[in-house]
Amino acid sequence: MANGHSPRDRIVYAAAQSIRERGVAGTALRDVVERACAPRGSLQHYFPGGKDQLVAEALAWSADYAAAAVARYEQQLRTPTPGALFALMARQWQDEFDKRGYTRGCPLLAATADVAGTDDELRATVEAAFDAWLAPVGAALKRMGVPPARAKSLAVLMISSLEGAIALARARADQAPLRAVVRELTPLLDQAVAQ
């Protein structure tokens, strides 16, 4: 963990990973700095806003990461279709579960479940994070030939199904939900280009 990044970046990253595992309420700052191989004193120095600030930055980082991944997937595709993009997004999670088990989910979903109902400020942060992820998906769909009017709602469908399938996969410790969602959704997604 004590790699080339700055202590501050490592703390944000470690916070994001902890949220993925245990949720926001279950994330302890002492544990985060330890994982980040960072000094405890750095917490109050880099994040004077306390836990809220750190969580907000972790979520923003996660959203940027997801958005960058979407852009990467789009470039990788030889035949760029919505279904293929969705399959690649799901593929990433299957690989994650393969390699590291089912301990980690999506930080945005975890934050939503934990604090969307009680902390409106953090809720707005999560909303912005989801938007930063949905936007590139919708844009990619348009470039693939999906009518602009449908691109947004198809992006919502993709993210919703993916998030739900990730959760189901974790709960069952089985990738089958991810495979099922991809299999069932691919025809619908690719059909949206044809018309």
Added chain:
Amino acid sequence: MANGHSPRDRIVYAAAQSIRERGVAGTALRDVVERACAPRGSLQHYFPGGKDQLVAEALAWSADYAAAAVARYEQQLRTPTPGALFALMARQWQDEFDKRGYTRGCPLLAATADVAGTDDELRATVEAAFDAWLAPVGAALKRMGVPPARAKSLAVLMISSLEGAIALARARADQAPLRAVVRELTPLLDQAVAQ
């Protein structure tokens, strides 16, 4: 809250509601008994297994509730099709958000996000809860004419999309994700009967 049910039942119910709002880690037992208008001493009497037992029972209760709701929806439908069933399931959440705001989500999803990665015993409980919800959906699809081979994966798609859309709706404090998912998924679901 001090209605006709027994103190024990009220505690389980209040625990489920608290999990929906704040997640498992964010749920405090002192707060649960207070909401349930139940004596604190009842906690250690009815739930000698501590918080884990209470959470497990709350999740099991939630799953039973969801399963019963599915059965009710199927009966309500004049023209029973998969799309209409899904629309009704989503409709319930839109009404919930309308009446009570976006404070409460799905307890199963919250439990998955919080503890699926750390507590395998509770993870198994969540898995059982999801199965108890998926089973009646799959059975209903079969009765509507969906080929048995597809019924299960379509049920997974429905639950996944619904869960994800609920989360997105909470994060954005907006029902649009639920509407989008229903709109996009209805043709696909109803098409599964025709063939």
Added chain:
DNA sequence: CTGGCAATATGACGTGCGTCATAGAAGGAC
């Protein structure tokens, strides 16, 4: 060399948590 600022180190404080110990009330069985 030295002043000053960024960064780190470390201990303490108060709070809220799950849990436990122990005692008391309620009410039927006999």
Added chain:
DNA sequence: GTCCTTCTATGACGCACGTCATATTGCCAG
């Protein structure tokens, strides 16, 4: 009545948490 089981009441314990106060280091500008 008395006894026993079920349920309730209440305080305390230990621990982990977020936060704060306060030193101390490292380092570069002047």
